[in-house]
Amino acid sequence: MTSSHEQPxxxxxxxxxxxxVASLPLSSGRAELLEEIMSTPVLDHRDPTPAPSAxxxxxxxxxxxxxxxxxxxxxxxxxxxxxxxxxxxxxxxAGRPSGVAGDPSSGPEQVSGYRAxxxxxxxxxxxxxxxxxxxxxxxxxxxxxxxxxxxRPGKTYDTYVEDRSDNGPGExxxxxxxxxxxxxxxxxxxxxxxxxxxGHLLEVRxxxxxxxxxxxxxGQLRLVDDAGFQxxxxxxFVTDAERGAEIxxxxxxxxxxTYPLFPPGADTVVTSSEPDRYHLGADVSGAVACxxxxxxxxxxxxxxxxxxxxxxxxLIPSREWPILLEMDEQGDWSEVIxxxxxxxxxxxxxxxxxxxxxxxx
Amino acid sequence: xxxxxxxxxxxxxxxxxxxxxxxxxxALRRVDRPEDAADVASDTFLVAWRRLAxxxxxxxxxxxxxxxxxxxxxxxxxGEGRRHALGSRLRRELAVAVPDASGEVVQRADVTAAxxxxxxxxxxxxxxxxxxxxxxxxxxxxxxxxxxxxRPRLSRARARLRxxxxxxxxxxxxDPGRTGHLPSDHPELTRKxx
Numbered sequence: 001m002t003s004s005h006e007q008p009x010x011x012x013x014x015x016x017x018x019x020x021v022a023s024l025p026l027s028s029g030r031a032e033l034l035e036e037i038m039s040t041p042v043l044d045h046r047d048p049t050p051a052p053s054a055x056x057x058x059x060x061x062x063x064x065x066x067x068x069x070x071x072x073x074x075x076x077x078x079x080x081x082x083x084x085x086x087x088x089x090x091x092x093x094a095g096r097p098s099g100v101a102g103d104p105s106s107g108p109e110q111v112s113g114y115r116a117x118x119x120x121x122x123x124x125x126x127x128x129x130x131x132x133x134x135x136x137x138x139x140x141x142x143x144x145x146x147x148x149x150x151x152r153p154g155k156t157y158d159t160y161v162e163d164r165s166d167n168g169p170g171e172x173x174x175x176x177x178x179x180x181x182x183x184x185x186x187x188x189x190x191x192x193x194x195x196x197x198x199g200h201l202l203e204v205r206x207x208x209x210x211x212x213x214x215x216x217x218x219g220q221l222r223l224v225d226d227a228g229f230q231x232x233x234x235x236x237f238v239t240d241a242e243r244g245a246e247i248x249x250x251x252x253x254x255x256x257x258t259y260p261l262f263p264p265g266a267d268t269v270v271t272s273s274e275p276d277r278y279h280l281g282a283d284v285s286g287a288v289a290c291x292x293x294x295x296x297x298x299x300x301x302x303x304x305x306x307x308x309x310x311x312x313x314x315l316i317p318s319r320e321w322p323i324l325l326e327m328d329e330q331g332d333w334s335e336v337i338x339x340x341x342x343x344x345x346x347x348x349x350x351x352x353x354x355x356x357x358x359x360x361x
Numbered sequence: 362x363x364x365x366x367x368x369x370x371x372x373x374x375x376x377x378x379x380x381x382x383x384x385x386x387x388a389l390r391r392v393d394r395p396e397d398a399a400d401v402a403s404d405t406f407l408v409a410w411r412r413l414a415x416x417x418x419x420x421x422x423x424x425x426x427x428x429x430x431x432x433x434x435x436x437x438x439x440g441e442g443r444r445h446a447l448g449s450r451l452r453r454e455l456a457v458a459v460p461d462a463s464g465e466v467v468q469r470a471d472v473t474a475a476x477x478x479x480x481x482x483x484x485x486x487x488x489x490x491x492x493x494x495x496x497x498x499x500x501x502x503x504x505x506x507x508x509x510x511x512r513p514r515l516s517r518a519r520a521r522l523r524x525x526x527x528x529x530x531x532x533x534x535x536d537p538g539r540t541g542h543l544p545s546d547h548p549e550l551t552r553k554x555x
Contacts, residue, residue, distance in 0.1 A: 015473060015492060020464025021386040029451030033403055034377050036447045037410045038370060159414045282509040336513035339520070351529065355497065356516030358508055 113223035114200035115151050116176065117232040120220045123147065125234050135200065138232075145208035147217055152203070154196025160203065161193055175202070175218050182215075190214045237275045247272065250284045250323045257317035261288055263295035263310070267360070281323040282333050289318065289337050290359035297349050308347070315341040373410055380426055381406075383493075387430050390467065390492050395459035396452040400437060403448035405430040424502040427493065431503060467492045468530060475525040483518035490515055494532040 016024075115136065123140045130136030135152035152160070161181065164170065170181030173192070180194035180202075191205040204221065206214040224232060230239045238246050247270060255261055262268045268291070272283035292314045299307030318324060318341045324334035336356050343350040354361065381402070388401035408429050409416055417425050468491055476484050489500045501511040523529045 014459075014462060014464075015390045015467045016386060016459070016462060017465040017467045018382045018386040020462060020466070021389060022382040023464055024455075024458045024462060026385075026451060026454045026458060029399070029448065029454040030381060032450045033399075033406070033448045034374065037377075037403070037407050038373060040407065040410065040447075163412075279507065279509050331510055332513040332517055333509060336516050339517070351523075352516055352519060356512050358497070358512050 113225050113228075114198040114202070115224050115229050116149050116202055116204070116221040117224050117229065118147060118149070118217065118220060119222055120217060125232075128233060128237070143208075145206070145213075147207075148205045149221070150203040150205075151200045154199045154201055157193070157196050157201045160201065164191060164193060173215070173218075175204075176221060176223055184211070187211070192218060233275070236277065238277055238280055239275065243272065243275075243280070246277070246280060247284055250281060251288075253322035254285065254288055256322075257320045258288065258292075258314045260314075262291045263307075263314070266291040266295065278327055278330050278333075281327050285318075285321060285323050285327075285333075285337065286357045286359070289315065289340065290354070290357055293340060293344070293350065293353050293357075294359065296344050300347075300349050312344050315344050369413060373413055376409060376413075376416065376422065377406060380423060383423060384426050384430055387427055387493060388434065389455075389459065390488070391434055394456075396456040397437065399448040399451040399455050401430055401433050403451070404433040404436075407447065408433070421502070424495065424499045427489070427495075427503045428505065472522075472526065472530050475522055478525060479518060479521055482514065483521060486511060486515045487518045487522060490519075491530055491532050 115138070117138065118140050120142075123142045125138060126141045126146075127137070127139035133153065135150060137151075138149045140147045140149075161170070164181070164183045167183040167185060170183045170193075173180050173182055175192060175194045178195050178197050180192050182190055182192045184190050188210055189205070189207045190211060191203060194202040194204075204218060206217055209217070222228075230241075233239065251261060251270075270284055270287040272280050274280040274283055292311045296308055296311035296315070299305075299311060315337075318337050324337060328334040340350040340353050340356070350356075353359065384405050385398055385402045388398035388405075389395060392398050392401065405426060409426065416422060472491075476487055479487065485504065486500055489495045489503055490497075495503065497508050497511045497515055500506075500515065501508045504511070519529060
């Protein structure tokens, strides 16, 4: 098979709609394929049970820990305070301490040591992702070796054990005080699933090392609660406790050239629970840009040139917003805001900016 | 995936019936030879069959299947797919049926030609938006990115296409009853692209 992108000289095929596909005379092939597939062996024989989405593996990281909203009050006078954000799934889940940005002492820290971290010389964190209530993942590497630690809802334990048993019967071991099973994908690639504890299973996969080295690393794992997990994050992550100050700093940077930060009467709430600075920056700069773009749109519709000028004056300096300059190396976010600013400077309402930035309607 | 009618087989039959046309359409719109779409659909549903417990429910099912089909397609393009002989009849039927098809299309040939002048990553988000009618959050699910990455990428890609065409193509109403958009409170993966 070849890609149409690789062979542009190929005659263009019709891009049939799903409806047109449904009307193709394929009933025999369609039915036969179904029976063929269902005659193949399955890995999870049990009746389907709710399970976490099998999402594509991420290339980078994230850790949405406890949710927080930062409220910027009073036009041009940024003041933030923290509150729970109910729109975030998993916020305040049982067993998941809902630490609040800027106020880590707002409630008693519940110890829920279902995550594990690795304390071993030479090993560094390469990837972190957590998506309540589906669980999370933390990856480490040491040269060509890697160790991936997953924590998942305990109810998925049977499914995962059955899946891994496709590699043969597992060998029973004890990990962090609980029974577990080890399977070998190859001589240098092993995985272990630990029985659920505190509502979560742990799976740890080690690649690029033999069995003895793998078992040795398992012995160096440490269970952590929410605070311990955050403490184990590399320096570049924004923890719950740091997030409020980070947002304030980003807003201060924007306010150096765009003041006031928000147009009169605008919704001045900035919501973010992001530990990744790029995504945090998108949340904050997006809130400011969306507010001014909405103001320009309204002013344009009303034919109010003074308000249009104010909005334009607020957005044109976006090319100097420190956070956008920082983010420009990492993705398209900054460029899009700048393109919208150019449109506004030319007196036009940028098409589709709400979708482009995910502005709240 | 939830047990729809009391058994694994029934659940898979329901999944297959609900999404076969969409998955096959996804593949057909991206391969040069229509029969190759049979391989993509076959491998995609084989993954779903083997991993049925991991297939998300409801509105998330379709983007999940597209995400699998996308990776299957990439494997096929690298010559790594097709290690089984499933779907041979479907291959034969597609080879005959598609060249004769004159059915509804998701976009005009000139739009497709213009899209080819864009970068591969611009093309991909535009295809998912214009061909499958997916919104940024769903596209993010399919390609394993985040909405913070996808939204601006789609916005810029649309602007570039608009510049080339002098108009802004809209996504089709492609199977509107079943495409389904993800709920707004769906948890996001947050991830930079490089």
